[in-house]
Amino acid sequence: MSYKIPMGPYHPALEEPYKLDLICEGETVRDAKLHIGFNFRGIEHLAETRNYIQVIALMERVCGICSNIHTLTLCQAMEKLTGQTPPPRAQYIRVIMAELERLHSHVLWAGIAAKLMGFKTMFMTCFELREKVMDVLQAISGNRVNYSMNRIGGVNRDIDDPAALLIMIDVLEKEMVRKVIPIFTTSSTARSRCADIGVLTNAKAISLGVVGPVARASGVAQDLRRAAPYAAYAEMDFQVPVESAGDVRARLMVRALEIMESCNILRQALTKLPPGELNAGEGKLAFITGTATSRVEAPRGEVMYSVSWKEGSNKPARVHVRTPTFVNMPAIRSMVQGARLADTPLIQASIDPCYSCTDR
Amino acid sequence: MNLWNKLMCYSRRRSPWLFHMNSGSCNGCDIELVASLTPRYDAEQLGVRLEGSPRHADILCVTGPVTRNAVGAIKTVYSQVCGPKAVVAIGSCPATTNVFIDSRTLDGPLDKHIPVDVYVPGCPPRPDAIVQGVARAAQILADRAANKPVVEVKAELPTEEVRQ
Numbered sequence: 001m002s003y004k005i006p007m008g009p010y011h012p013a014l015e016e017p018y019k020l021d022l023i024c025e026g027e028t029v030r031d032a033k034l035h036i037g038f039n040f041r042g043i044e045h046l047a048e049t050r051n052y053i054q055v056i057a058l059m060e061r062v063c064g065i066c067s068n069i070h071t072l073t074l075c076q077a078m079e080k081l082t083g084q085t086p087p088p089r090a091q092y093i094r095v096i097m098a099e100l101e102r103l104h105s106h107v108l109w110a111g112i113a114a115k116l117m118g119f120k121t122m123f124m125t126c127f128e129l130r131e132k133v134m135d136v137l138q139a140i141s142g143n144r145v146n147y148s149m150n151r152i153g154g155v156n157r158d159i160d161d162p163a164a165l166l167i168m169i170d171v172l173e174k175e176m177v178r179k180v181i182p183i184f185t186t187s188s189t190a191r192s193r194c195a196d197i198g199v200l201t202n203a204k205a206i207s208l209g210v211v212g213p214v215a216r217a218s219g220v221a222q223d224l225r226r227a228a229p230y231a232a233y234a235e236m237d238f239q240v241p242v243e244s245a246g247d248v249r250a251r252l253m254v255r256a257l258e259i260m261e262s263c264n265i266l267r268q269a270l271t272k273l274p275p276g277e278l279n280a281g282e283g284k285l286a287f288i289t290g291t292a293t294s295r296v297e298a299p300r301g302e303v304m305y306s307v308s309w310k311e312g313s314n315k316p317a318r319v320h321v322r323t324p325t326f327v328n329m330p331a332i333r334s335m336v337q338g339a340r341l342a343d344t345p346l347i348q349a350s351i352d353p354c355y356s357c358t359d360r
Numbered sequence: 361m362n363l364w365n366k367l368m369c370y371s372r373r374r375s376p377w378l379f380h381m382n383s384g385s386c387n388g389c390d391i392e393l394v395a396s397l398t399p400r401y402d403a404e405q406l407g408v409r410l411e412g413s414p415r416h417a418d419i420l421c422v423t424g425p426v427t428r429n430a431v432g433a434i435k436t437v438y439s440q441v442c443g444p445k446a447v448v449a450i451g452s453c454p455a456t457t458n459v460f461i462d463s464r465t466l467d468g469p470l471d472k473h474i475p476v477d478v479y480v481p482g483c484p485p486r487p488d489a490i491v492q493g494v495a496r497a498a499q500i501l502a503d504r505a506a507n508k509p510v511v512e513v514k515a516e517l518p519t520e521e522v523r524q
Contacts, residue, residue: 010381010433011412015390017430038429039384042465049462058459064388064484098516108391127398134395145388145484356386 002030005341009038014257014348015112016170016355018277021296022336022344025210029336029344034329039359045318052078052152052285055316060146062321062330063357065108068101069298070305070357071150074319076230077307080292084153084280093155093278097140097147098231099262103172104133106255106262110180113252116346117193122183128176154279158321162270169270173263177358181256194249198335198347201246208331211324212301213258214351217250224297235272236265248350255352286312291318300352323357361506372418372444373502376409376494379417381437383470385424388484393421396487396494403491406498414440419497421474425453425460426468438474446477446505448499450490455479509512 002025009017017038023031033196043062045241047055058073060067072094079086086094111126134144140159149155159165184190200210205218215222223240225233238316243250289311295304301324328351335347361369362414362469380391380504396403411417414437426434447470452458454470470476477500481494 015382016387017384018431038427038433039382039424040427040429040465041384041425041460043460046460046463061483063384064386064391067386067388088426118489124399127395128400131395131398131400145392146488158425197437354387356384359384 001025001124003179007344008037014345016353018353018355019125019172020257020332020344020348023340024341027341029339032333032344033337034332036329036355039356039360041360043360044227044321047316049315051314052287052316055152055319057148059319059321060148060360061086063323063354064145064359065105065354066101066300066303066357067146068097068149069296069303071148072098072231073294073303073305074307075150075152075297076294077292077305078152078287080289080294081290081307082152082307083288084285086280087277088232088274088276089158089276090154090317092269092273093157093159094150094231095164095233095236096159096266096273097137097149099266100137100140101135102299103259103262103266104130104137105163105352106178106259107133108250109255109349110184112349113248113346114190116349117190119189119193122180122190125179125183129172129180132168132175136165136172137251139165139168151279152285154245154277156278158278159270160243162273166267166270169266175259176263179272181260184252184256190252191249193343193346194247194252196247196249197339197343198248198350199246199359200242200331200335204334205246205331208327208334210301210328210331210351212298212328213254214328214331215303217254218246219244224295226301228295230294230296232269236268238265245281248346251350287300287313298324300354300357301328321357322358323354323360325354325358329353329358365472365506369502369506372505373498373501375409376419376446376498376501377409377411377417378419378421378494379411379414379437379441380421381423381453383422383430383434384427384466385405385426385451385453388478389423389453390517392484392487392509393423393450393490396490401491403494406491406495408494408498415442417443417502418439420447420474421450422447422470425457425463425466426470426473428465428467431467431473433471434470444501446501447474447496448480448493449476450477450480450493451485452481452483456483458483495508495509498517
């Protein structure tokens with residue numbers, strides 16, 4: 001006899017409002033239905049009523065966790081339409097901001113995963129560590145969440161003292177190696193809660209077209225920073241961590257290794273930071289008629305913006321956003337089939353969902 | 361006021377439990393609210409705890425510009441919080457709908473639907489400001505329980521020295 005358990009839209013295990021209808025038999029989940037749309041603010045429509053300066057501020061507020069990535073992708077698309085190229089220093093600063101954002105997003109996810117495992121101490125440790133990343137972000141941009149760093153043709157603020165930031169990165173990495181990573185990888189509590197649950201096989205991952213850490217944890221070695229380098233990623237030397245198990249533990253491992261790689265990229269970018277201008281110059285921008293797309297590897301996977309413009313207008317004709325959660329979300333269904341009911345909060349969190357990006 | 365009532369007022373001020381409700385927020389205020397409960401800002405020193413059910417909570421913290429899909433839920437959750445209760449609107453979104461103004465899928469701001477006691481403006485507000493807002497709401501809660509008139513506090517503008 002199967003019965004339905006509604007989870008959400010306002011549920012303590014969910015960070016954001018969405019609804020998961022679980023069809024269960026006893027303690028085993030047989031199927032799941034996902035309802036979204038509680039965060040629908042109509043941003044894509046609003047973007048058509050804003051000019052090219054306002055639209056950057058609007059798109060920054062698509063998501064509070066990966067705010068920088070959204071403006072970066074939008075600015076890259078708009079740069080294609082105006083024919084502007086950001087100078088090398090701006091490209092490096094964009095890489096630094098993107099990696100710092102990945103760092104704080106992954107640590108945040110680790111904290112939330114720990115909380116869902118019932119490991120509250122670890123949650124507090126992760127958030128304490130995250131504050132150290134926020135310190136670096138605040139030292140650069142002056143803000144904690146919406147950094148407003150990107151503009152068409154460059155960045156808004158300079159990094160005055162890369163050497164001081166290098167010290168902060170070293171402290172951060174040391175804490176990661178000493179505290180967070182060993183606990184997640186060796187602790188029997190963490191292992192027993194994550195291993196062999198929410199398995200997404202390689203074949204299933206490819207057929208669902210998942211992106212980002214979810215794909216890399218199922219053995220799909222894809223990363224836009226490597227496959228289609230943007231900003232200054234072509235000049236960086238880094239590894240793309242891939243795991244083959246496809247369970248929650250593999251996703252955790254991929255993110256833990258990505259944290260280390262982010263520290264590595266940050267160190268390279270801060271050391272090699274070239275001198276020069278921050279943006280391609282002032283003055284009125286002339287947009288050409290057409291559609292430009294831009295793709296960026298956000299902490300959760302690939303983000304794509306497609307921006308259409310009509311010549312002579314100062315407002316976009318259409319801004320289309322495709323977020324990583326949009327493609328990762330259907331994978332929850334195949335992950336929870338056959339899982340225990342008590343594991344579902346952790347499984348749904350393991351894709352690091354961001355419904356405010358997806359609903360917009 | 362007898363001793364028991366005094367004790368109740370003190371407890372309400374010293375252990376406010378929060379229910380966090382996301383009414384279409386971008387996650388910015390939500391992570392800042394969580395950050396304000398963690399070791400750096402440590403709202404738990406005020407006895408604050410994040411609760412999973414509105415029925416256990418005293419203070420309702422609402423983030424987001426109130427989407428049409430969330431209106432019904434906001435009213436339901438507000439009615440489920442046991443009295444006396446206080447509402448904190450976190451961020452500029454519930455106060456004014458912020459950058460999403462004129463959107464057809466919004467039905468904000470928040471005070472159209474439920475009474476708001478404390479506004480914490482900012483996009484997003486810093487955790488320090490959130491802690492201050494919650495502390496203010498806890499005081500309102502205690503005053504309300506004692507049937508005292510709630511004193512309205514006007515925002516203090518920073519002096520020139522602070523700004524520099």
